[in-house]
Amino acid sequence: MLKIALAMVENLARHYGFKRVNRDYVIAGALLHDLYKPLTYRVRENGSYEFSKLGSRLDHLTMLVADAGKAGFPLDFLHVLAASHGEWGPMPPRTLEALIVHLADLADSRFAGQIGRAAQNVLKGRGKPVPSTLTVKEALKIIVEDEA
Secondary structure (H helix, E strand, C coil): CHHHHHHHHHHHHHHHCCCCCCHHHHHHHHHHCCCCHHHHEEECCCCCEEECCCCCCCCHHHHHHHHHHHCCCCHHHHHHHHCCCHHHCCCCCCCHHHHHHHHHHHHHHHHHHHHHHHHHHHHHHHCCCCCCCCCHHHHHHHHHHHHC
16 A cells, blocks of 8 residues: 555656655555554454444544644644545545545555455356455455466
8 A cells, every 4th residue: 555655656746747745644644544443343253354342432543643643743644644544534635645645545445355356256257155255365366366
């Protein structure tokens, strides 16, 4: 996801001549935006996820922004964190850095989801059982085996 975000920053500079992006905010936002996610989800026995007790009351972005605010991070960086999930989070992006982090996360998530669905379709086409969850690596292996 970080590489996707940095590619967006580079694309703005190379193709649009726009170089006024705070790379530090983009890098830190990409690395930190899901830092508290493991606290708010737990893995079920079948490999799927559900909210933890904490996650049923507080989302990971709210906790992260609260702690980052207490630590004295700048307001515009707090916004990068708060807006990293776009319309599915506490608020939509209102700065370029927040938009870049959000779009990079969205692209990464959607790409991984589509890889999983493609693998499920391959398995269905082979008449094989389709597991309820697949890691991206497992899904890629299934897809590549189908192409061989």
